[in-house]
Amino acid sequence: MNAFATLLADTTSLLALRNTDLLESTQQETRSLESFLAAVERKAFRIAQIALRHEDDALDAVQDAMLRLVRNYARRPAEEWAPLFYRILENCVRDAQRRRTVRGRVMSWLPWAGGGGDEDAADPLEQAPDPAPLPEDRVQAGETLQALEVALAALPARQRQAFLLRNFEGLDVEATAQAMGCSAGSVKTHYFRALQALRAQLGEYWA
Amino acid sequence: MSEELDPASAEFARRTRELLEASAAALPARTRSRLTRARYAALEQHAAVRTAGTRALWQRALPAGAVSAAVLGVLLLVAAPHAPQVQQASVTGVATGDDLELLVDRDALALAQDQGTADADADVDYEFYAWAVSAAQDDAGPGVGS
Numbered sequence: 538m539n540a541f542a543t544l545l546a547d548t549t550s551l552l553a554l555r556n557t558d559l560l561e562s563t564q565q566e567t568r569s570l571e572s573f574l575a576a577v578e579r580k581a582f583r584i585a586q587i588a589l590r591h592e593d594d595a596l597d598a599v600q601d602a603m604l605r606l607v608r609n610y611a612r613r614p615a616e617e618w619a620p621l622f623y624r625i626l627e628n629c630v631r632d633a634q635r636r637r638t639v640r641g642r643v644m645s646w647l648p649w650a651g652g653g654g655d656e657d658a659a660d661p662l663e664q665a666p667d668p669a670p671l672p673e674d675r676v677q678a679g680e681t682l683q684a685l686e687v688a689l690a691a692l693p694a695r696q697r698q699a700f701l702l703r704n705f706e707g708l709d710v711e712a713t714a715q716a717m718g719c720s721a722g723s724v725k726t727h728y729f730r731a732l733q734a735l736r737a738q739l740g741e742y743w744a
Numbered sequence: 745m746s747e748e749l750d751p752a753s754a755e756f757a758r759r760t761r762e763l764l765e766a767s768a769a770a771l772p773a774r775t776r777s778r779l780t781r782a783r784y785a786a787l788e789q790h791a792a793v794r795t796a797g798t799r800a801l802w803q804r805a806l807p808a809g810a811v812s813a814a815v816l817g818v819l820l821l822v823a824a825p826h827a828p829q830v831q832q833a834s835v836t837g838v839a840t841g842d843d844l845e846l847l848v849d850r851d852a853l854a855l856a857q858d859q860g861t862a863d864a865d866a867d868v869d870y871e872f873y874a875w876a877v878s879a880a881q882d883d884a885g886p887g888v889g890s
Contacts, residue, residue, distance in 0.1 A: 596778050681763060
């Protein structure tokens with residue numbers, strides 16, 4: 538009987554120890570995630586904002602990317618988070634662009650799209666992307682930054698992504714290739730072409 | 745940056761990077777606040793999912809461990825009376841509970857020695873037994889003959 542009691546006590550203590558380890562592991566993982574997200578959130582927002590040209594859509598994309606990373610990849614090694622996060626963010630940006638395109642098509646076919654009949658309906662003008670930078674940006678950013686943002690937004694998506702991840706976020710070629718889901722050679726090609734296109738378009742601002 | 749860029753392109757890249765970094769550092773307070781809230785929402789979701797997972801593991805593991813221990817305990821109790829090593833212990837002379845009682849009780853030890861000794865005849869008082877037999881016959885003699 539003593540053997541049974543001892544065995545039960547040992548099992549319980551082992552399970553309690555395992556439970557404590559898991560809690561500590563969770564707390565450490567949460568701290569690492571918080572540090573990572575705090576480090577990338579501003580640049581991620583700017584990348585999404587340049588692609589979408591809309592602050593709310595950019596914020597939604599960043600939040601969605603954060604949630605997906607935490608939900609699906611929190612257990613992965615921390616060094617893999619950056620390429621995973623930016624890959625997720627790019628998918629979120631594409632989803633937002635698709636939703637915007639579909640919404641624009643639907644609204645263009647609706648006879649009441651002008652917003653005169655139903656007061657509860659969302660105002661399409663409010664939902665449309667803002668082609669101009671936000672007022673706060675206009676105050677803080679100069680003419681050069683605005684020109685750069687317009688030029689970046691006009692780039693093909695892959696070139697823009699390669700340029701921002703390599704030059705702005707500072708990912709190396711391999712991490713950028715993981716984030717873009719392509720080869721390192723493709724990253725170099727996209728980056729080089731983006732650089733050439735931006736220089737050709739913005740040369741006057743750097744003269 | 746592993747790409748080989750000409751000096752003009754490298755300078756262009758450096759200036760664009762500084763410009764973009766400055767714009768990210770100078771985000772409005774409202775935007776920074778929303779980003780912080782988004783981060784906390786993600787972290788809360790993570791903590792909730794992991795805590796629920798840990799609790800579920802605990803809730804599964806504890807009954808499983810208790811049942812395993814109970815089964816093992818029952819097996820030990822059932823198998824104990826039939827264990828062969830107990831019988832073997834007394835045969836091979838290993839001290840058992842009976843042996844310890846014999847050692848503690850001096851009289852019992854002497855009796856056991858008398859019973860277990862093969863040449864106990866050397867210590868038997870034959871004269872006493874012969875006297876006892878004859879005395880008994882003498883006591884019974886007159887009664888029988890009369």
